[in-house]
Amino acid sequence: MTTFFPRARIYVVGRQVMPPEEVERFLRDEGAAWQTDTDNPAQRIPELAGRICYMSFGDKQGRKDNKSYLGHILEVGHGSVLEHTVFSLLFTGVSRSLTHELIRHRAGFGYSQLSQRYVDETDASFVVPPAIQGDAVLEKTLREFCDHSVKVYTELTDKLAERMATPDALVDFALREETLREKAPGQFTFGEPVDGKDNLSVDEWRRFVKASDTALKYFKKQTIRGRRKSAREAARAVLPNATETKIFVTGNARAWRHFIELRGDVHAEAEIRALACDVCRLLKKEAPNLFGDYEVARLPDGSERTRTIHRKV
Ligand SMILES: Cc1cc2nc3c(=O)[nH]c(=O)nc-3n(C[C@H](O)[C@H](O)[C@H](O)COP(=O)(O)OP(=O)(O)OC[C@H]3O[C@@H](n4cnc5c(N)ncnc54)[C@H](O)[C@@H]3O)c2cc1C
Structure with missing residues (x-):
């Protein structure tokens, strides 16, 4: 689900x-x-x-x-x-489109974000844009599309993984990632024998992987992480901007103030504006003397914005 x-x-x-x-x-x-x-x-x-x-x-x-x-x-x-003064905030339940805007804030911020290359997205979550929330028809359209994108992502990942597991592709992977290294000119090794063989030429390894199940399994094991990463980095192309991500953000108080002002403004995108308002409320509690001049005001459509008389200190 x-x-x-x-x-x-x-x-x-x-x-x-x-x-x-x-x-x-x-x-x-x-x-x-x-x-x-x-x-x-x-x-x-x-x-x-x-x-x-x-x-x-x-x-x-x-x-x-x-x-x-x-x-x-x-x-x-x-x-x-x-x-x-710095605060480290961990955001989850935010979309990739939000973090794309968030990381434009350079001065005074550090970021660590979930990697879509390392982390499998076959059970990805999604963020519903505020404008779509509450509209049953639009929400259904979005949900169906997101579910479909995960299906396509999974299919692409599986097929790519399969394509990368042929004997020749496995040897290419091992060479590319240098788990299979050239020890002497023309002689390649994993640093240990594979099914009794070692220090072979590339062509000999290719023939050997085709002939030996043990060698095939060995190559698969040696390259599994790299192959999965390569499959995911290509398959993620079909995941939408709404895909949920997690990001760890450390920012100093001056930088957080700038973020609250720019992204809490009426012209900011709705999801990041809601986040800026939540961050504002939270930091007002954390340090009222640093953030107390901010006000979170409600707009006619029920969303919120931030306001202060001290802009960009
Ligand atoms: C409503 C809205 C719409 C936007 N639309 C677009 C868009 O269409 N396209 C787009 O590309 N971006 C867009 N942006 C992003 C915007 O251009 C900024 O990249 C982003 O808001 C970060 O702002 P910043 O550079 O002030 O912040 P930070 O990078 O955190 O910098 C903070 C401050 O430090 C100073 N500073 C930082 N770096 C430098 C530097 N290299 N040289 C000199 N001074 C520096 C500046 O005073 C800056 O304001 C939009 C932003 C908002 C809020």
């Missing part, structure tokens, strides 16, 4: 830590005193970073609370200090 996702799932898989003993050691070494009112490392870190710029500690410390300190940073656009 194929799974169809209506909305992304977000997991906060990485948060800041700020070892208090190290902060204390720094303050002691500098003879400095720092008064703040938050225990949240995500908010303490950029405050400390900002205070380093002017060594505004002790007598020179103006603002005594984190909210007004970071609020001032947002107001004057001293955004680089926000880059010291």
